[in-house]
Amino acid sequence: MRPFFDLSIPSHLSAALVPDLILMGGAMILLLVAVWRRESSEHQRFVGMLSIGLCVVTMAAVWIMMNRLGTATDGPIAVDNFRWMADLVILLGTIAALALGIDDNDRSGTTTAETHVLILLASSGMMLLAGARDLMIVFLGIELMSVASYALAGINRRSERSAEGALKYFLLGAFSTAFLLYGIALVYGATGTTGLHEIRMRVLEHGLSTSPILLIGIAMLLVGFGFKVSTVPFHMWAPDVYDGSPNPVTAYMAATVKAAAFVAFLRVWLEAFPSEFGSWHRAVAGLAIATMIIGNAIGLQQRNLKRLLAYSSIAHAGSILVAIAVGTTQGASAMLFYLLAYTLATFGAFAVIIVMSHADAPVMTADLNGLWTVRPWLAVAMTVFLLSLMGFPIAGGAGFLAKWYIVNAALQAPAPQYALSIVLVLTTVISAGYYLYVVMLMFMRPRSLDAPAVPATRSLTQAVMVACAALILVLGIAPDLVLRYANVGIPSTMVPRGPRPVGTPGTGQAPPAATALAR
């Protein structure tokens, strides 16, 4: 009889955790380095640079592992390109967050070097999450990520808003974790295992697909994940928390934390519950539609730039949910590309906010009036990021293709999702109302005379902006650079089986028309 509980890693995969261990071990050492010296601006910068170095090393390790290890279908740790690509997106976001963090700490006079270490710890939780093929590891990854994020949200102890946001984030995060856990417990109760692959096997073997305990468990898991990725009925914490946190942390929470939660969400749904497709499909599709419509509609009313981006990030969660509702591997690779484009655009936009922010006051859209006349390049960069978030063709670069692939995946699924695609396209049009409004302000409104001078851009912030804008535009022209890896990304085990017709493994390729258009 096979043991019910097996966390051992097959010997040929013992190297699978090397990148994660490098990051975790490095973060521990850096924690010691951070507290070794007295707090000072130089020390904060030093630890930050070391952290960026550590992330680069981890990225190299991920790259090596991606090319050396094959695809494994067993064990509690996933070894497939979906995981490696997700790791790279997460690490890219981490590097951007660290770089922005170093500059923002300098600007605001914060000297706590632990900020960077907390980001590293959260990222190691995310990498664990990306590789999790067991609900136990999903739980540990989510918690490692969340606990570090709670602390990050409240890292600015001088600000009352920051403390309030952190408390709200913490209470609702812990609340959602309890739902997630109860879901895991019920799924474990229904199937007798926590391994994703084993769950699917047991469900098929014992015909559990209508078991009420399993269905309630899946519903609870959906609520838990819904909170983590801020879909609509569970999104109310997001704007307040994003508003209260320091800018680099907000960018990190809006982009990378969300990306990691989505990666785990998709893997759990496609790998453990494909045979339940009929039960969860309508719920996930409903969440996606509500999230897209309400996120974009409320976004229209925002005049605080950070809250505007918060609602934009809620709306994006809706679009990404479409990829999960589709339930195919093509949807999975579309989601990876979307997460990459979204990460780049979000960090770019927040870099601009960091440049614009002065003192503790929030940056309003009116502060951007006539930015073109004083800082033309800053205005151009912001335009690229906003157009990319909106999914504008050509000038929006990767953002357009990301939405294109999701719509494509939705239409080519075995059960084509016309309604979802239509809502996605229509809400994109609605979102033009606030993205293009900001662009209009920057280029067409005159700069008011009493507007404070825009401070000079610090070097690391500038590097992040240039890199994000360049990558967005390059990927908009040559998405194959990434798609090559995202294509092979999904192991065959993720092709949903069961009562539903088996979808052909997706290629995620744009049809010639789209590629030609993008060129």
Added chain:
Amino acid sequence: MLAESLFFSAVLFTIGVVGVLTRRNAIIIFMCVELMLNAVNLTFVAFAQVYGAAGQVFVFFVMTVAAAEAAVGLAIIIALFRHRQTVNLSNINLLKG
């Protein structure tokens, strides 16, 4: 015995949810969340009697993580208390966010 344990843990979990949604004191909300986590632990232990050790291992993970979460959470509550001199969330409606 299994059915009784599951029923009891579901009741505990519900009490926790209601507490989180209706109470206004940050500490009490946090205690209700802990109640929910312990309800989950009870479920795991009950199922572990049927399926073997995995559920019990999970309980240890949950307890450890809950302790870590409590450390961070209480620190955040203290940080807010220093600004406000209260841990009452009357101006933060958690249901509405």
